[in-house]
Amino acid sequence: MSIETNYIQSIQFQFKDTKRLGTAVLKALTETELHFKYNEESSSIATIVAHISGNMLSRWTHFYSEDGEKTWRKRDAEFEISTASKVEIMDTWETGWNCLFAIIDDLSPEKLAKDIYIRSEKHTALEAINRQIFHYSYHVGQLVYIAKMIQNSTWKPLSIPKNQSDLFNELKFKK
Numbered sequence: 001m002s003i004e005t006n007y008i009q010s011i012q013f014q015f016k017d018t019k020r021l022g023t024a025v026l027k028a029l030t031e032t033e034l035h036f037k038y039n040e041e042s043s044s045i046a047t048i049v050a051h052i053s054g055n056m057l058s059r060w061t062h063f064y065s066e067d068g069e070k071t072w073r074k075r076d077a078e079f080e081i082s083t084a085s086k087v088e089i090m091d092t093w094e095t096g097w098n099c100l101f102a103i104i105d106d107l108s109p110e111k112l113a114k115d116i117y118i119r120s121e122k123h124t125a126l127e128a129i130n131r132q133i134f135h136y137s138y139h140v141g142q143l144v145y146i147a148k149m150i151q152n153s154t155w156k157p158l159s160i161p162k163n164q165s166d167l168f169n170e171l172k173f174k175k
Helices: 003-028 045-060 075-079 086-104 125-154 165-174
Strands: 115-118 121-124
Touching: 003 045, 003 086, 003 125, 045 075, 045 086, 045 125, 115 125, 121 125
Parallel strands: none
Antiparallel strands: 115 121
16 A cells, blocks of 8 residues: 555545544533533534534535635624524534545545645645644544533543553453
């Protein structure tokens, strides 16, 4: 397997795992919890989802042929107070990811070297993809952090729970 093919598989895995974590957060919370804001300067999970999805639709629609910052995107509106239902929030989340995976699932080594633009700045597709992996992981980390604040002691960890690393390793490597 070539390094390019291996890297494409890694990209696909990273995006799928990032989506998995975010989806788990959204499913774990009530509609009211999805709209929780710590203070006026904070964003709710609903707002962050609107931003992630807006970014995905802008960046991944016509990825190879149009600037990733579309004129139709209303980025500032993504940060306005949301009144979306949980179903609408989940639909927004899925719409963004579907747009992303239409490109990511069709990657080839040749496509990684193509030039694309984001806000008129030239990137290789590979550079733009790395930029987006970071961006979405950053925001999904925010979703997890906010959810943990909301649910406190009732939060169910999405990875190895505190003080259970030894048990995890014992079970994993016992096989």
